[in-house]
Amino acid sequence: MNTLIRSLASLVIVGMLQHTALADDAATSSGGSTLLVRNATVYTMTRDATAPLKGTDVYVQDGRIAAIGQNLTAPAGTAVIDANGRALTPGVFGGLGHIGLEEIGIEQTTGDFAQRLGQMRPEFDVTLAYNPESMTVGVNVINGVTFTLLTPASASGGSLVAGLGAPVGLDGSAPLPARIMFVDLGGDANDLSGGSRAAQFMLLRQAIVEARAPNLVMVHDERLLSPSGRQVLVEFLKGNGVFVFDVDRAIDIRNTIKFAREEKLNAVIRGGAEAWRVADELAAARIPVIVDPLHNLPDSFDEVGSTLQNAAKLRAAGVIVAISLNDTGVDDAGKTRQAAGNAVAHGMPRMDALAAITRAPAEIFGAADRFGSIERGRPADLVLWSGDPLEVSSLPELVVAGGKTQKLESRHTALRDRHYERVKSGTAR
Amino acid sequence: MISRRPRNLALLAGLSLALTACSAAGPMKGTDTSKASVTTSQSISPSTGSPYPSTYKPAPSAPTLIRGATVLIGNGDRLENADVLLRDGVISAVGVQLAAPADARIVDGRGKWVTPGIIDVHSHLGVYASPGVEAHSDGNEATAPSTAQVWSEHSIWPQDPGFEAALEGGITTLHVLPGSANLFGGRSVTVKNVPAVTYQAMKFPDAPHGLKMACGENPKRVYGNRRQLPSTRMGNVAGWRAQWIEAQEYARDWKQFESRKAAGAKDVRPPKRDLRLETLAGVLSGEILIQHHCYRADEMAIVVDMAREFGYRVSAFHHATEAYKISNLLADNKICAAVWADWWGFKMESYDAIPENMILVDAAPGGCAVVHSDSAEGIQRLNQEAAKGMAHARRMGLEIKPEHAITWLTRNAAQAIGLEARIGTLEKGKMGDVVVWNGNPFSVYALPEQVYIDGALRFNRAAPRALPESDFLLGQPAYEGVIR
Numbered sequence: 001m002n003t004l005i006r007s008l009a010s011l012v013i014v015g016m017l018q019h020t021a022l023a024d025d026a027a028t029s030s031g032g033s034t035l036l037v038r039n040a041t042v043y044t045m046t047r048d049a050t051a052p053l054k055g056t057d058v059y060v061q062d063g064r065i066a067a068i069g070q071n072l073t074a075p076a077g078t079a080v081i082d083a084n085g086r087a088l089t090p091g092v093f094g095g096l097g098h099i100g101l102e103e104i105g106i107e108q109t110t111g112d113f114a115q116r117l118g119q120m121r122p123e124f125d126v127t128l129a130y131n132p133e134s135m136t137v138g139v140n141v142i143n144g145v146t147f148t149l150l151t152p153a154s155a156s157g158g159s160l161v162a163g164l165g166a167p168v169g170l171d172g173s174a175p176l177p178a179r180i181m182f183v184d185l186g187g188d189a190n191d192l193s194g195g196s197r198a199a200q201f202m203l204l205r206q207a208i209v210e211a212r213a214p215n216l217v218m219v220h221d222e223r224l225l226s227p228s229g230r231q232v233l234v235e236f237l238k239g240n241g242v243f244v245f246d247v248d249r250a251i252d253i254r255n256t257i258k259f260a261r262e263e264k265l266n267a268v269i270r271g272g273a274e275a276w277r278v279a280d281e282l283a284a285a286r287i288p289v290i291v292d293p294l295h296n297l298p299d300s301f302d303e304v305g306s307t308l309q310n311a312a313k314l315r316a317a318g319v320i321v322a323i324s325l326n327d328t329g330v331d332d333a334g335k336t337r338q339a340a341g342n343a344v345a346h347g348m349p350r351m352d353a354l355a356a357i358t359r360a361p362a363e364i365f366g367a368a369d370r371f372g373s374i375e376r377g378r379p380a381d382l383v384l385w386s387g388d389p390l391e392v393s394s395l396p397e398l399v400v401a402g403g404k405t406q407k408l409e410s411r412h413t414a415l416r417d418r419h420y421e422r423v424k425s426g427t428a429r
Numbered sequence: 430m431i432s433r434r435p436r437n438l439a440l441l442a443g444l445s446l447a448l449t450a451c452s453a454a455g456p457m458k459g460t461d462t463s464k465a466s467v468t469t470s471q472s473i474s475p476s477t478g479s480p481y482p483s484t485y486k487p488a489p490s491a492p493t494l495i496r497g498a499t500v501l502i503g504n505g506d507r508l509e510n511a512d513v514l515l516r517d518g519v520i521s522a523v524g525v526q527l528a529a530p531a532d533a534r535i536v537d538g539r540g541k542w543v544t545p546g547i548i549d550v551h552s553h554l555g556v557y558a559s560p561g562v563e564a565h566s567d568g569n570e571a572t573a574p575s576t577a578q579v580w581s582e583h584s585i586w587p588q589d590p591g592f593e594a595a596l597e598g599g600i601t602t603l604h605v606l607p608g609s610a611n612l613f614g615g616r617s618v619t620v621k622n623v624p625a626v627t628y629q630a631m632k633f634p635d636a637p638h639g640l641k642m643a644c645g646e647n648p649k650r651v652y653g654n655r656r657q658l659p660s661t662r663m664g665n666v667a668g669w670r671a672q673w674i675e676a677q678e679y680a681r682d683w684k685q686f687e688s689r690k691a692a693g694a695k696d697v698r699p700p701k702r703d704l705r706l707e708t709l710a711g712v713l714s715g716e717i718l719i720q721h722h723c724y725r726a727d728e729m730a731i732v733v734d735m736a737r738e739f740g741y742r743v744s745a746f747h748h749a750t751e752a753y754k755i756s757n758l759l760a761d762n763k764i765c766a767a768v769w770a771d772w773w774g775f776k777m778e779s780y781d782a783i784p785e786n787m788i789l790v791d792a793a794p795g796g797c798a799v800v801h802s803d804s805a806e807g808i809q810r811l812n813q814e815a816a817k818g819m820a821h822a823r824r825m826g827l828e829i830k831p832e833h834a835i836t837w838l839t840r841n842a843a844q845a846i847g848l849e850a851r852i853g854t855l856e857k858g859k860m861g862d863v864v865v866w867n868g869n870p871f872s873v874y875a876l877p878e879q880v881y882i883d884g885a886l887r888f889n890r891a892a893p894r895a896l897p898e899s900d901f902l903l904g905q906p907a908y909e910g911v912i913r
Contacts, residue, residue, distance in 0.1 A: 341873030
């Protein structure tokens with residue numbers, strides 16, 4: 001901010017520079033990039049923003065947003081990108097999934113997202129397994145996904161309390177502290193609760209009783225939780241953490257709302273196939289919902305009321321909505337943006353849909369100071385798009401994640417380039 | 430199951446079992462409504478004829494003239510401000526300023542885009558139906574590595590709500606395959622996407638069957654876990670070859686029988702019928718088209734050699750995540766690659782999948798790229814899958830025009846299932862399968878407004894149905910209020 005120079009003449013107009021060259025120029029030795037994006041349509045996605053700022057510049061200095069305005073100037077030698085009116089948004093949320101927690105979905109030796117200890121271990125912290133150098137990180141970041149929620153899964157042989165997760169930026173940095181606890185409810189968790197969804201609340205209440213009364217006298221075999229599990233859970237019960245309940249059926253959501261109210265939990269609904277049917281109650285309870293706007297088929301008897309209009313109806317009722325695919329594969333993260341576009345096609349206001357993959361998940365998961373909006377003083381986490389940011393036909397032309405300009409290269413582009421040469425020469429055989 | 434929410438039943442339910450699949454078809458002679466029979470070769474045995482004939486009948490329809498639209502023909506051409514006339518169930522005329530027949534229903538196409546009906550060559554709707562309860566796991570006869578005797582059509586549940594959801598995404602024809610647990614999964618079938626009580630009433634008249642085969646991880650995992658062949662990729666190949674050798678002998682026995690009979694020999698007894706070998710022999714005679722699930726380039730090249738060894742053709746490789754590494758080989762052998770836009774990493778053999786796969790297949794002279802779904806979600810928006818490929822093409826400096834990209838969803842798809850003479854383009858005389866979109870179909874905001882099948886309006890977004898087509902959803906309290 002204090003280094004802004006008011007001389008247009010000193011600008012180095014880089015214009016439509018090659019992305020890779022831009023990355024080389026812009027990345028500073030300190031790690032944070034310095035660059036000026038000129039004449040963009042800026043979707044700041046701050047709470048008060050109702051429309052994008054047209055013809056606006058964003059100046060990033062040493063990895064932080066230093067200025068947002070018109071006709072900004074920058075020191076000589078600063079990389080300047082002429083956006084030519086194109087959209088600049090915060091980096092996109094990759095949803096709840098396993099980026100950096102698995103390399104190959106089906107190969108268990110490469111997957112670390114679930115414990116199968118046969119015990120309820122709320123202290124199972126999946127962020128300890130995160131590999132920032134996984135191929136799955138780089139492939140996603142070049143498509144504009146700059147952050148995701150590391151999400152443990154409930155596996156057979158594990159527990160309906162899947163464990164702890166946290167947001168992480170896809171810039172190679174460490175995950176945030178694990179303050180999100182994941183709980184799986186409904187028919188597909190029946191094998192983790194003795195065969196009935198009724199036992200799910202029974203088990204959760206027992207765990208809560210144990211955590212709230214650490215001196216409760218019980219023989220070891222009757223306990224659900226380890227001492228460290230009780231310690232972790234009791235912190236959440238004091239309000240220092242968010243519970244994400246994976247639940248779809250309307251009545252199960254209603255029971256979850258009641259449970260959260262009685263136990264004073266910070267609750268989030270994930271999945272929520274029938275959430276639209278209890279939208280008013282969710283809005284009144286101020287419980288956010290993470291929905292998959294592509295989900296419209298009754299995959300199970302918990303989801304008979306699935307509809308493509310779920311997101312739009314929840315939003316219309318005043319519910320806070322974020323978007324994640326239900327699938328948790330590393331290749332699903334890139335589809336949250338497509339899912340948001342489809343939500344718009346089915347009635348969700350466009351700015352709400354964009355918020356649902358930027359600010360909303362960042363706020364819900366306690367990471368709004370790092371992700372989800374373009375604000376002065378915040379670390380730069382932004383994407384310049386070739387077109388409409390919700391369009392499947394658009395791709396990033398510039399990605400700044402964690403304050404660093406990312407090379408738009410990955411293992412995928414390396415494969416593409418190698419084999420395209422072979423196709424062109426007629427030797428791809 | 431590891432994942433709380435598997436990508437799809439066919440795919441990850443398959444930690445133990447089956448992933449996905451494609452399969453077989455057979456000679457469908459003498460069925461009713463078809464205008465052009467594509468299965469002309471003789472049945473390899475006399476009894477394969479048409480024991481489960483199509484009963485599909487086009488719905489009655491008035492002549493319809495769609496006027497003033499952007500029309501993507503499906504063969505690479507595009508017309509602006511153009512008209513499409515449907516009459517008697519077929520494409521009657523396409524052009525600019527067509528004269529309106531007196532009896533025609535007029536549809537204002539201004540600002541709209543018109544394409545051929547979208548074709549999905551890889552679906553498991555009906556055989557892995559929603560809801561995905563155990564009782565609906567009908568896609569993999571995973572009890573032996575070769576079950577070429579099973580027909581996917583005998584598993585189709587017409588009440589699968591996925592069919593009408595796909596219709597709302599513009600799907601007019603789909604090819605339903607068995608899963609990929611087996612080396613030979615069974616016959617696959619083409620259906621018209623119309624509501625029906627029996628599958629026969631959906632069955633595409635006179636369409637060739639496919640035979641679903643599978644490479645790679647799935648068969649070797651499923652049977653390797655049972656300590657039987659195949660447990661390796663070399664076991665896969667040995668398993669295929671042994672079956673083809675049997676099929677050659679079977680075909681020879683029948684040919685001998687028929688020539689003796691034709692020569693007037695008495696007391697010649699026909700060979701014993703074998704449903705498994707009947708399907709394989711149908712492939713060798715060219716009546717049944719091979720739909721081969723195969724991810725890796727090196728394995729596809731082996732299959733190409735094997736097809737030459739036994740004298741049959743591969744119609745399409747499905748999934749084919751490494752097709753881009755052998756684009757020229759596939760083009761030279763006239764094999765289509767039916768691919769996703771952006772699935773990768775869910776198994777080792779998909780590790781090298783890239784979003785430009787369809788682009789690099791298409792880039793080879795003579796290449797046949799097809800976009801497929803293998804998913805009850807993906808089938809609802811194949812247009813968006815193609816659009817993602819187009820975006821990645823642009824990033825590498827290639828501009829793919831909409832009139833070209835549509836061929837991946839229509840003409841090329843029709844070719845892969847042996848129906849290019851009847852569907853896939855808006856050319857005079859072809860079936861009247863048409864989608865009217867509210868804009869450029871390669872936009873995320875685009876939705877089909879009207880979908881015609883054989884000239885009849887089967888979906889109209891402006892006049893939503895009061896009730897679901899699926900009997901399963903009918904009368905479900907949780908479904909009330911849903912207008913999809």
